[in-house]
Amino acid sequence: MKFLFxxxxxxxxxxxxxxxxxxxxxxxxxxxxxxxxxxxxxxxxRGLENSFNKLFGNFATxxxxxxxxxxxxxxxxxxxxxxxSLTMNDIDVLKSEYSNEIKLLAPRNxxxxxxxxxxxxxxxxxSGDYPILDQIQKKKLIYGRxxxxxxxxxxxxxxVISEDMYKQLFDIDEMPVGQYIKINSIGYQVIGVYEASNxxxxxxxxxxxxxxxxxxxxxxxxxVDWMMITANENVDIEQMERDVILTLKGLxxxxxxxxxxFGSANLGKEIGKITGFLTGMQFLTWFVGIAxxxxxxxxxxxxxxxxxxxxxxxxxxxxxxxxTPKSIRQxxxxxxxxxxxxxxxxxxxxxxxxxxxxxxxxxxxxxxxxVNPTVNxxxxxxxxxxxxxxxxxxxxxxxxxxxxxxxxxxxxEE
Amino acid sequence: MIxxxxxxxxxxxGKDSLHVLKxxxxxxxxxEFVSIMGSSGSGKSTLLNIVGLLDIHDEGDxxxxxQLIKDMNEKKAALLRNKFLGFIFxxxxxxxxxxxxxxxxxxxxxKGMNRKDRLKIAxxxxxxxxxxxxxxxxxxxxSGGQKQRVAIARALVTKPKVVxxxxxxxxxDSTTTDNVMDLLKDINDEGMTxxxxxxxxxxxxxxxxxxxxKDGLIISDxxxxxxxxx
Ligand SMILES: Nc1ncnc2c1ncn2[C@@H]1O[C@H](COP(=O)(O)OP(=O)(O)OP(=O)(O)O)[C@@H](O)[C@H]1O
Ligand SMILES: [Mg+2]
Numbered sequence: 001m002k003f004l005f006x007x008x009x010x011x012x013x014x015x016x017x018x019x020x021x022x023x024x025x026x027x028x029x030x031x032x033x034x035x036x037x038x039x040x041x042x043x044x045x046r047g048l049e050n051s052f053n054k055l056f057g058n059f060a061t062x063x064x065x066x067x068x069x070x071x072x073x074x075x076x077x078x079x080x081x082x083x084x085s086l087t088m089n090d091i092d093v094l095k096s097e098y099s100n101e102i103k104l105l106a107p108r109n110x111x112x113x114x115x116x117x118x119x120x121x122x123x124x125x126x127s128g129d130y131p132i133l134d135q136i137q138k139k140k141l142i143y144g145r146x147x148x149x150x151x152x153x154x155x156x157x158x159x160v161i162s163e164d165m166y167k168q169l170f171d172i173d174e175m176p177v178g179q180y181i182k183i184n185s186i187g188y189q190v191i192g193v194y195e196a197s198n199x200x201x202x203x204x205x206x207x208x209x210x211x212x213x214x215x216x217x218x219x220x221x222x223x224v225d226w227m228m229i230t231a232n233e234n235v236d237i238e239q240m241e242r243d244v245i246l247t248l249k250g251l252x253x254x255x256x257x258x259x260x261x262f263g264s265a266n267l268g269k270e271i272g273k274i275t276g277f278l279t280g281m282q283f284l285t286w287f288v289g290i291a292x293x294x295x296x297x298x299x300x301x302x303x304x305x306x307x308x309x310x311x312x313x314x315x316x317x318x319x320x321x322x323x324t325p326k327s328i329r330q331x332x333x334x335x336x337x338x339x340x341x342x343x344x345x346x347x348x349x350x351x352x353x354x355x356x357x358x359x360x361x362x363x364x365x366x367x368x369x370x371v372n373p374t375v376n377x378x379x380x381x382x383x384x385x386x387x388x389x390x391x392x393x394x395x396x397x398x399x400x401x402x403x404x405x406x407x408x409x410x411x412x413e414e
Numbered sequence: 415m416i417x418x419x420x421x422x423x424x425x426x427x428g429k430d431s432l433h434v435l436k437x438x439x440x441x442x443x444x445x446e447f448v449s450i451m452g453s454s455g456s457g458k459s460t461l462l463n464i465v466g467l468l469d470i471h472d473e474g475d476x477x478x479x480x481q482l483i484k485d486m487n488e489k490k491a492a493l494l495r496n497k498f499l500g501f502i503f504x505x506x507x508x509x510x511x512x513x514x515x516x517x518x519x520x521x522x523x524x525k526g527m528n529r530k531d532r533l534k535i536a537x538x539x540x541x542x543x544x545x546x547x548x549x550x551x552x553x554x555x556x557s558g559g560q561k562q563r564v565a566i567a568r569a570l571v572t573k574p575k576v577v578x579x580x581x582x583x584x585x586x587d588s589t590t591t592d593n594v595m596d597l598l599k600d601i602n603d604e605g606m607t608x609x610x611x612x613x614x615x616x617x618x619x620x621x622x623x624x625x626x627x628k629d630g631l632i633i634s635d636x637x638x639x640x641x642x643x644x
Contacts, residue, residue, distance in 0.1 A: 008529055019511035317507045320468060321568070322496020322524040324489045403488065408468040411507065 004334075013335050020307060024339065027303045031343035031387065032350065034296030038289030038383055039351025039375050044358070045285045047373030049278050062233070063136060064241045065265045066248070067226035075255035084252055084261075086224040093251060094229075094244060101240050104132050104230040109214050109223070115207060116182040117169035124165055125206040126183055128214025136230050137203075142166075144177040144192030151191075151210040158213075159183065160192040162205040183207060186217060237268045293387055297340075301394030304336055308398035315402050316410025325403035332402060336395030337388055344384050351375075415576060415607050416442040416465060421474035423460055434460045436630035437474070442609065444575065447602040447641075449610045449618040452627035458611045459580055461627070465609065466499055466578045467491045479575060496524050500569030502579035506561040508553040508568075514540060515549040518567045525572060539567040543597060559590030566597055576607040583617055595620050 017024050067086070074080045091107050109128040114121055133139075134146045142163060151158050159181065161169075166176050176190045188209060196205070214220065229244065231237050245262045248254075254261040308315070315328055355373045402410075423435040434457045442448055450458045463469040464476065467483065476483045479498055486494075500521075501507075508517045519529075519536035527535075540546050543563040553561055562582060569577050579598070583591040595617060602608045602622075610621060618624050622641030626634040 008523060011529070012523075015511060015516075313507070314509055317509060318520070318524070319488075319492060320466070320495060320501050320507075321521040322492050322572070324492040324524070326489065327524065406469055408463045411468065411503070 009331075009334065012331055013338055016311075016331075016335065017339070020310075023303050023307055027300050027339045028343040028346065030299035030303075031293075031296040031340055031391075032347040034289075034292040035344050035347030035380075035383065035387065036351045036354075037292045039348055039380060040354050041285040041289050042375045042379065043351070043355040043373040045278075045282050046375065047355075047358070048281065050373075052274055052278060062235070062237045063228055063230045063267045064237060064244070065226060065228055065267070066241075066244065067263045068252075069260050069263050071254055071258050072260035073255040073258045075258070076253050078253065086227060086248070087222040088224060089222065090248060090251055091224065091227065094247065097247060098240070098244065101231055101235045101243075102229055103232045104136050104228075106130055106133050106136055106228045107211065107224040108133075108227060109211070109218065109220050109225045110203075110206075111218065113184040115165070115169065117179070120169045122165065122168050124161075125204055126214070127203060127206045127208050128211040128218070128220075129208050130211050133208070133228075136228050139194040142193045142195050143175070144190070146192055146194070147208060147210055152212050155212045155216055156210055157186065157188045158191045158210065159188040160194060160208040161190060162194055162207075163196050164205045165207065166193045181207075183209070184217070237266060241266055289383070293383065294390070296343075297387060297390040297394055300336055300340060300391055301397060304332065304395055304398040305401070308332065308402045312402070312405070312410045316407050316412075319407040320411060328403050329396075329399040332399040333392055333395040336391045340388055340391035344387050348380055348384070415444040415446070415479060416440070416609070417475075417477040418465075419475045421461075421464065421476060422472050423457070423464060423469075424472055434630050435464075435471070438630075438632060440625065440632065440635075442607060444607055445602070445605050447599070447608045447610075447622040448625060449612050449621040449623070450625045450627060451612060451615075451618055456627040457630045458627055462578055462580050462609065462611055465576075466501060467495050492524075496521060496572060498575045500572065500574035500577040502562070502565050502569050502577065502582045504581040504584040506553070506558075506565045506585075508561055508564060510553055513550050513552055514545060514556065514564045517553070517564055518571055521568060521572045536567070536571055539571045540564070542570075543567045557590075558585050559587075559593060562586060562590070562594055563597065566594065566601075570601060570606075574606065576609060577601060579608070579610045581611050581613065583612065583614065591617065 068084055071078065071080050071082045071084075086107070088107065091105060095102065095105055106129065111126055112123060113126045115124050115126075129147060130152060131147045131149060139146050139160070141160075143166075144160070146160055147158070150156070161176070161181070169181060170176050170179070176193050179190050180187045181190060182188075188207075209217075229240075231240050241264055245264060246256065248262060249256055249258065252261070315323075318328065319325075352375075355375070358373050418438055418440040421435055421438040421440075422433070424431040424433045426432075438461060440461075450461065452458050460469065464471045465478075467478070467486070470486075478494065481494075495501075508514075509520070512520070515533060515536050518539055519532040522532040522535060523529075537546065537549060540549050543566055545560060545563055545567070548556060548560060548564075553564070556564065562585075566582075569579075577598070582598070583594050586594060591614070598608055598610065599620065608621070610617070612618050619638055620640055621638060623635070623637050625632055
């Protein structure tokens with residue numbers, strides 16, 4: 001290994017690389033392109049993944065929504081087409097019966113109302129909720145706080161409104177917290193303003209008020225419009241969805257095979273589709289990247305082979321002057337490794353620059369397409385090292401070819 | 415220095431083989447200045463290449479500096495070439511992207527000498543062949559005679575025991591031929607064994623011993639006037 005640190009070795013390599021500019025350039029471009037693609041592809045895939053995560057990140061993904069519709073089968077003396085509602089009793093039963101599976105259970109009641117602040121007004125959704133909503137569907141608050149247990153216990157007339165509602169109902173720079181707005185002619189004190197996010201918030205612009213307050217003001221008695229259930233980790237969410245609905249059917253005297261009585265949506269399933277797509281993307285990225293790299297390495301091998309052929313005469317001369325096969329091999333392999341390394345580094349640099357460009361162009365802000373497109377340093381290092389190893393191995397072939405012919409045959413070549 | 419006994423060499427050509435050297439016996443002592451003559455295809459280059467360890471013989475014995483050359487691996491051959499032999503070729507065989515100086519210094523690189531010493535010695539030898547001022551020129555900036563003088567400097571730089579030259583003047587005009595021959599004579603006067611292939615009688619006359627080959631056999635082997643003059 002001593003030869004690696006001798007300036008002569010590098011002098012020789014520099015000389016031959018400088019002489020063969022075109023093939024040096026081609027080699028470098030080949031490998032550079034491979035690693036460049038790998039970096040950019042991996043980075044973009046990561047960016048896409050990040051943006052999905054950002055979109056869904058504030059939402060517990062193993063959640064099921066359940067609501068009632070109307071029956072499609074007569075049962076126990078009831079006609080088909082019967083309409084009914086979920087009740088707080090259902091909530092209690094589910095909570096106790098599925099205490100192991102259910103992590104969070106949020107009953108919800110919602111309606112649309114006119115909301116007035118001084119001379120400004122708008123039609124918005126009003127939602128009666130428990131504080132746990134914040135855990136299922138994370139709210140990022142710009143001002144104040146979300147609902148808490150005290151609000152529930154005291155049936156407080158307080159509300160948390162969306163950023164857009166704030167902008168529509170309040171003056172610019174007006175402090176919303178502590179002010180009063182009228183929902184359906186009843187005054188509520190604003191205790192918080194939350195930031196609108198794209199997907200995590202499918203309630204839209206919604207004024208959240210305590211569930212208990214809602215019950216009183218809108219006279220809903222025991223009725224519950226719908227519920228959101230978040231399962232514990234490791235719970236088969238689809239199985240739980242079926243089980244919960246079966247239990248509810250029992251409670252509401254609905255035929256076990258009734259397909260229409262309960263509606264439900266499984267968020268995990270929807271997100272699973274996207275995650276699957278992401279996994280596929282990543283697989284594709286790797287596949288393309290690695291294939292490109294291998295192609296790059298073969299390009300190096302090929303070019304080295306041509307070079308060795310081109311330089312047969314030179315190699316013959318060197319051998320006549322006393323170059324041992326080992327020194328010839330060393331030189332060729334070192335050239336290969338050197339070129340691969342330089343090309344690989346350039347590829348990483350250019351790839352990173354492109355990612356940086358992508359990041360500043362479309363990677364920032366709320367509606368970023370690719371959030372933080374980055375590559376793992378270890379992954380790139382592994383790719384890089386693999387490349388160098390392959391470069392060495394592929395360099396062995398021409399190196400071997402260069403030394404098996406007798407020197408005189410090499411010299412005879414012109 | 416060189417001792418060859420019943421040396422045979424054939425080249426395979428398709429299924430057949432071409433018998434080129436058909437039992438050569440040749441003994442060259444240290445310090446001799448020998449030329450080989452013979453018509454084209456008589457096997458001169460073949461003989462020289464075997465002597466130079468660039469090729470291998472089929473039968474017979476070859477001793478270089480008393481050492482039997484047999485089943486020699488390429489590494490050993492490379493070391494022997496580097497240590498004992500210097501080559502001069504008709505087509506010069508300089509490395510095109512290296513300067514005259516670097517070309518001359520190359521054998522010393524394979525000897526393991528450091529760059530500074532190498533270049534210093536190489537420059538001395540370029541001076542010896544009268545090309546000191548051309549040290550940093552590339553081969554394609556030199557005339558044929560200059561190139562051959564660079565090649566000679568390169569052959570000498572390791573102080574070999576034997577200098578092997580395959581038609582060193584073949585590509586040169588008569589003036590530069592005389593230049594080159596004068597150099598070879600100087601080398602020989604310094605005690606190196608010189609072994610030249612040539613087609614030209616005038617060139618051969620300047621050596622001390624002429625060996626004539628015909629169809630792979632030595633047909634004559636005699637001393638020249640030049641040798642008797644000394
Ligand atoms: N590698 C080879 N393969 C097959 N035949 C060869 C090879 N090298 C030389 N020969 C043949 O061997 C014979 C002798 O060749 P050689 O080069 O020794 O001749 P030479 O005496 O040097 O001729 P010239 O004066 O033309 O250089 C020729 O007929 C040549 O065609
Ligand atoms: Mg010849």
